[in-house]
Amino acid sequence: MDTTPVLGQALHRRRRRLRLRFAIPLVLLVLLSPAIYSYTTTMLQPSSLPLGVRSVEWLRQHHGNWLVDEVEHVYYGWWKKPKKGGPQLTKLPVALAPVVRHRNPHTVVPQRVPLVFAHALPGEGVWHQSGPGVFVTEFRTELAYPRIVAYLAWFDHARTSLAWYPGRYEPPNAPVRGPFQVPPGQRWRLLATFNGGFIHTDGNNGSSIGGLQYEPLQRGLATMLAYRDGSVDIRSWTGGPVAPRTVAFARQSLPLIVDHGRLNPALNDSSQWGYTLGNAVRVWRTGAGVDRHGNVFYAAADAQTVVTLARILQRAGAVRAMQLDINPEWPTLITYTHHHGIDPTKIVPNYQQPSTRYLVPDDRDFFAVYRRVPGPVTVPFK
Secondary structure (H helix, E strand, C coil): CCCCHHHHHHHHHHHHHHHHHHHHHHHHHHHHHHHHHHHHHHHHHCCCCCCHHHHHHHHHHHHHHHHHHHHHHHHHHHCCCCCCCCCCCCCCCCCCCCCCCCCCCCCCCCCCCCCCCCCCCCCCCCCCCEEEEEEEEEEECCEEEEEEEEEEEECCCEEEEEEEECCCCCCCCCCCCCCCCCCCHHHEEEEEEEEECCCCCHHHEEEEEEEEEEEECCCCCCEEEECCCCEEEEEEECCCCCCCCCEEEEEEECCCCCCCCEEEEHHCHHEEEEEECCCCCCEEEEEEEEEECCCCCEEEHHHHCCCCCCCCHHCCCCCEEEEEEEECCCCEEEEEEEECEEEEEECCCCCCCCCCCCEECCCCEEEEEEEEECCCCCCCCC
């Protein structure tokens, strides 16, 4: 019996399987090569972030935002969801000893934060002065979560000036990017720094410095405004795509969370606040507010919803407030003293960020609080 045709067919089928075995990976490699090239070149660029965080940020910016949102929703909504109750704290996490011992009797001091718990921990809600016009405090935020603490700062607008700086990559379109750190020439008067808001691809937020457009300002978004006369405000933007030259800087981040001293009723609207960014997921959140005199608050706390963050700022005395960046990688509040050179102190205990953040180049934008000097307020880049 002649088996040649059968053997030939088997050999043909084997060759075809081999071709497919090599062809499929080759096709996948060709299809994925643009993404592989983009990821590799991005990871090779200078950055202040660890590889894992940069990988997530790259995925967000390359049509993977939905996937990151889904993973974060499951991770923070289920796996890392804080448990109610538990033992009470016996002391606050950060020791906030006053640095300025001989306070000027004319120094304006903010009112003590109204406490949530009946019995205060030592120093809870009491403002400690860390520099001229800069005060910090801590307090427990909710009866149901007795171990969660909010970290607050208050900046006297009459004694300080506020600046906003672009980072190495954020915002994406910066006509003048600057040093993406606190300029060395301004560090002699540096009092505090804190993190910015959502990146542009996540929040579609606008920004402006000295009459130049960095990203187009969007109507209806909460906007931090520092004016050249030194005053500061947070309000819902109603102007055009760029702030006028009377504004030293403008930085947006989602709609207001507090307005006229009341919580924004839209905070429960998931279509406005996003899937993982809405009020249901408890994560690290940061925010900024202004009191009725125009002084600035900064707040950061773990395991917060957008609603509870708004309540923290409202309790502190903010009449208008906005949410800044969220998630555990980003909360940063650092104060500085100048006894023998510049000495940074982390107020928000974020192990993922060093106390020298913003004294070295950083990928993201940030705010700097300076000792006020005579003349118009600007954003100095030198």
